[in-house]
Amino acid sequence: MNTIASLQIGEMGVILEESLDRIPLKLLEMGCLPGAEVKLLQIAPFNDPIYICVNGSHLAIRKETASQILISKF
Amino acid sequence: MSKTQIINVALIGNPNTGKTSLFNQLTGLNQKVGNYPGVTVDKKQGKCKLPNNQIALITDLPGTYSINPTSLDESIVLKTLLSNNELEKPDVIVVVADVENLKRNLLLFTQIQDLEIPTVLVINMADQMRRKGISIDIQLLQKELETDVVLISARNAAEINKVKEVIANKNKIDKPKPVCKINHKIDAEYFAELQKVTPNYSLYELWLMVTQNSFPEKVTEVEKQKINEFRSDISKVKRYQHKETIYRYQAINRILKATYKVDASKATDLRSRLDKIFTHKIFGYVIFFGILLLIFQSIFDWASAPMDFIDEFFANSAEFVKSQLPTGMFTDLLTDGIIPGIGGVVIFIPQIAILFFLIAVLEETGYMSRVVFLMDKIMRKFGMSGKSVIPLISGTACAIPAVMSTRTITSWKERLITILVTPFTTCSARLPVYAILIAIIIPNKKLFGFLSLQGFTLLSLYVLGFAAAIISAYILHRTLKIKNTSFFVVEMPNYKLPSLKNVFFDVFEKTKAFVLGAGKIILAISIVLWFLATHGPSSFKDAEKSVIENANNSQLSEEALQQKIASAKLEKSYIGIAGKAIEPAVKPLGYDWKIGIGLITSFAAREVFVGTLATIYSIEGVEDEATIKERMTAEIDPKTGEKRFNFATGMSLLVFYAFAMQCMATLAIVKRETKSWKWPLIQLVGMGILAYVSALIVYQFLK
Numbered sequence: 005m006n007t008i009a010s011l012q013i014g015e016m017g018v019i020l021e022e023s024l025d026r027i028p029l030k031l032l033e034m035g036c037l038p039g040a041e042v043k044l045l046q047i048a049p050f051n052d053p054i055y056i057c058v059n060g061s062h063l064a065i066r067k068e069t070a071s072q073i074l075i076s077k078f
Numbered sequence: 079m080s081k082t083q084i085i086n087v088a089l090i091g092n093p094n095t096g097k098t099s100l101f102n103q104l105t106g107l108n109q110k111v112g113n114y115p116g117v118t119v120d121k122k123q124g125k126c127k128l129p130n131n132q133i134a135l136i137t138d139l140p141g142t143y144s145i146n147p148t149s150l151d152e153s154i155v156l157k158t159l160l161s162n163n164e165l166e167k168p169d170v171i172v173v174v175a176d177v178e179n180l181k182r183n184l185l186l187f188t189q190i191q192d193l194e195i196p197t198v199l200v201i202n203m204a205d206q207m208r209r210k211g212i213s214i215d216i217q218l219l220q221k222e223l224e225t226d227v228v229l230i231s232a233r234n235a236a237e238i239n240k241v242k243e244v245i246a247n248k249n250k251i252d253k254p255k256p257v258c259k260i261n262h263k264i265d266a267e268y269f270a271e272l273q274k275v276t277p278n279y280s281l282y283e284l285w286l287m288v289t290q291n292s293f294p295e296k297v298t299e300v301e302k303q304k305i306n307e308f309r310s311d312i313s314k315v316k317r318y319q320h321k322e323t324i325y326r327y328q329a330i331n332r333i334l335k336a337t338y339k340v341d342a343s344k345a346t347d348l349r350s351r352l353d354k355i356f357t358h359k360i361f362g363y364v365i366f367f368g369i370l371l372l373i374f375q376s377i378f379d380w381a382s383a384p385m386d387f388i389d390e391f392f393a394n395s396a397e398f399v400k401s402q403l404p405t406g407m408f409t410d411l412l413t414d415g416i417i418p419g420i421g422g423v424v425i426f427i428p429q430i431a432i433l434f435f436l437i438a439v440l441e442e443t444g445y446m447s448r449v450v451f452l453m454d455k456i457m458r459k460f461g462m463s464g465k466s467v468i469p470l471i472s473g474t475a476c477a478i479p480a481v482m483s484t485r486t487i488t489s490w491k492e493r494l495i496t497i498l499v500t501p502f503t504t505c506s507a508r509l510p511v512y513a514i515l516i517a518i519i520i521p522n523k524k525l526f527g528f529l530s531l532q533g534f535t536l537l538s539l540y541v542l543g544f545a546a547a548i549i550s551a552y553i554l555h556r557t558l559k560i561k562n563t564s565f566f567v568v569e570m571p572n573y574k575l576p577s578l579k580n581v582f583f584d585v586f587e588k589t590k591a592f593v594l595g596a597g598k599i600i601l602a603i604s605i606v607l608w609f610l611a612t613h614g615p616s617s618f619k620d621a622e623k624s625v626i627e628n629a630n631n632s633q634l635s636e637e638a639l640q641q642k643i644a645s646a647k648l649e650k651s652y653i654g655i656a657g658k659a660i661e662p663a664v665k666p667l668g669y670d671w672k673i674g675i676g677l678i679t680s681f682a683a684r685e686v687f688v689g690t691l692a693t694i695y696s697i698e699g700v701e702d703e704a705t706i707k708e709r710m711t712a713e714i715d716p717k718t719g720e721k722r723f724n725f726a727t728g729m730s731l732l733v734f735y736a737f738a739m740q741c742m743a744t745l746a747i748v749k750r751e752t753k754s755w756k757w758p759l760i761q762l763v764g765m766g767i768l769a770y771v772s773a774l775i776v777y778q779f780l781k
Contacts, residue, residue, distance in 0.1 A: 024320060024324075025317070025320070027320075028565055028567075029146060029316070029319055029320065029323065030143070030144070030146075030148050030565075030567060031565075031567055032320060032323045032324070033143055033144040033146070033185055033323055034143055034182060034567065034569070035181070035182050035327075037323075037324060037327055038324070045350065045353065046353060046354075046357050046451075048357065048451050048452060048454065048455060049359040049362065049363070049452065049455070050455040050456070051455070052454070052455045053451060053454050053455070053464070053566065053568075055353070055357065055451060055570060059181065059182070059327075060178075060179060060181055060182065061179065061182050061569065062349075062569065062570040062571070062572075063567055063568065063569055063570065064447070064450070064451045064454075064464075064566075064567070064568040064569075064570055065565075065566065065567050065568075066454070066565065066566045068565070069565045069566065069567070
């Protein structure tokens with residue numbers, strides 16, 4: 005199963021409906037919604053955290069959170 | 079509504095939307111920073127005259143992405159909005175959104191609209207629209223959102239007047255209708271029952287009471303109990319919150335589809351190009367450490383001239399006042415107590431203002447978020463978060479705002495560790511102590527022909543402070559058993575040029591708060607010290623006589639005699655007695671009873687050390703108005719006949735001040751932020767032991 009954590013820099017995906025219960029409310033409020041496109045922009049040195057663009061929001065999240073969010077890759 | 083009545087206006091919006099710029103534009107210098115009752119969150123308020131001559135009291139609420147709080151700052155927003163206290167409750171809410179992130183900003187807007195308080199939407203940074211290819215159908219957006227929408231660029235005065243006009247008109251309108259009306263979609267029956275609890279609150283207010291377990295003052299116990307029943311199944315509440323957010327975004331997407339267009343071809347990739355440099359695996363760190371070096375360099379280079387000027391000015395003022403006023407108790411209090419006391423506070427202003435200025439610029443440009451991103455993984459190894467970098471840097475100005483800035487860290491363990499170790503960073507109160515000791519014990523020479531030896535010593539002390547912070551963080555990380563329940567999310571705002579006005583206000587407010595806060599303590603202690611040093615028990619009065627009697631046998635000059643009398647008096651004064659009492663404890667560290675007095679008074683605040691010695695030595699040297707540094711250099715240890723501030727004693731003092739927790743104001747803030755005396759006590763004792771032992775080792779080794 006693909007998650008946001010498995011994206012490569014520049015790759016995109018769509019957040020799947022199944023991950024709804026696993027996304028913290030705060031992330032949801034910042035635009036990380038099922039059906040939203042997510043693009044991986046950067047990975048910090050030492051491979052964590054990651055820098056994504058989702059639903060127009062530019063966010064940095066840790067891999068542990070990113071690996072909770074299921075996506076289907078483009 | 080009468081014309082003289084003041085209306086309450088709350089400014090609310092996501093972070094980085096230019097909310098503070100709008101606040102500064104609306105209120106000008108007519109603002110003040112207070113505190114919310116019970117917490118230390120800054121409450122920024124200002125007055126503004128509306129076109130109809132009404133006065134609006136504008137409150138700048140902390141930036142938040144949603145009404146559902148995840149931090150202390152954000153919970154203030156919820157509290158203010160739910161409040162039913164006439165003075166707190168806003169009459170009009172201005173939601174500030176930024177044109178580029180309108181979708182996410184509208185989430186907060188729809189939540190607030192549902193509270194049924196008159197709400198205005200202000201879309202900021204309109205000057206960016208053309209460049210970014212954004213177009214908005216304002217008429218349609220107003221219709222869809224059922225509210226007034228104003229497009230502004232916070233620096234345009236005409237548009238600011240439009241905001242004032244809308245606020246003035248808005249206040250007449252009755253309760254707005256909620257835009258989302260989503261509750262029946264989630265669970266019609268559940269929400270119908272919830273509304274039945276009481277008609278005094280809107281359905282959304284009741285829903286917030288359910289989800290946040292936070293109640294306005296006037297909610298009765300019976301109502302509370304009924305509301306609490308709705309949260310009996312907490313996982314259902316959580317699910318409904320998720321659904322609520324999704325429905326809100328669906329409504330927003332529908333509205334924006336018709337009103338908001340972006341021409342993608344106009345988009346520049348400046349952000350991604352800058353990000354590639356600033357978050358680069360190597361250049362990112364090089365740039366960050368370069369900026370850190372620049373910060374430290376500027377603290378010393380830019381601040382040294384004004385500081386020397388202030389130092390001279392106060393020494394001259396004391397001399398001038400002394401020459402103009404008749405000798406006596408009052409003149410002594412003025413020239414030996416109050417003037418040096420005020421000087422000891424004012425001398426910090428250049429360094430603190432420069433530090434606050436540089437930090438404000440870094441935050442305004444959006445660079446600070448990149449530092450958070452860059453440093454998170456490293457900081458996590460030490461039990462902290464990337465967000466801990468900001469408190470640790472701010473700590474180089476003052477631990478008090480630094481401890482308060484940890485509030486953005488959502489994980490309690492990461493936040494607690496950051497709070498506990500922040501006082502190790504070299505704050506500006508340590509600087510005068512370091513500066514004077516270094517000037518005395520380290521020769522003014524160049525290392526390898528270019529590196530100032532004094533500057534290098536100071537840099538080493540900064541490194542020592544950071545190292546102590548990092549190592550103790552690691553120990554705390556390994557020993558504290560606190561489960562991490564929250565997660566990390568940071569918005570990466572777009573880069574922008576800092577607004578000088580915002581930076582100026584920020585620096586002005588923070589410097590003022592520091593000077594007034596710490597200044598009161600320092601001035602009070604200076605006066606108390608002066609009194610304790612000029613009064614004493616019965617033996618104090620005999621001191622002068624006995625010196626003169628003894629002196630009759632030897633051939634002393636008049637000046638040397640006066641010096642001896644002053645010395646004897648100081649020794650027999652109250653403060654001399656206290657200093658002597660702790661002398662046995664500090665002797666192994668290389669200190670005498672005069673330095674002991676400085677240590678005692680430093681527990682109020684470190685910088686008092688210099689002021690204390692200034693007071694002690696100015697009482698001693700009757701005729702001489704030289705600066706404190708010259709006096710300390712000249713001080714002789716009577717037993718050995720050598721300089722009192724020799725290399726070993728100086729180094730021992732430097733190490734002691736690097737580690738010891740000598741700031742009552744910080745302890746008080748830590749107590750408030752951690753809500754217990756346990757943590758500040760652990761800080762006080764732990765850092766105290768470390769300081770004593772390290773200073774002991776240093777002195778015994780170098781002696």
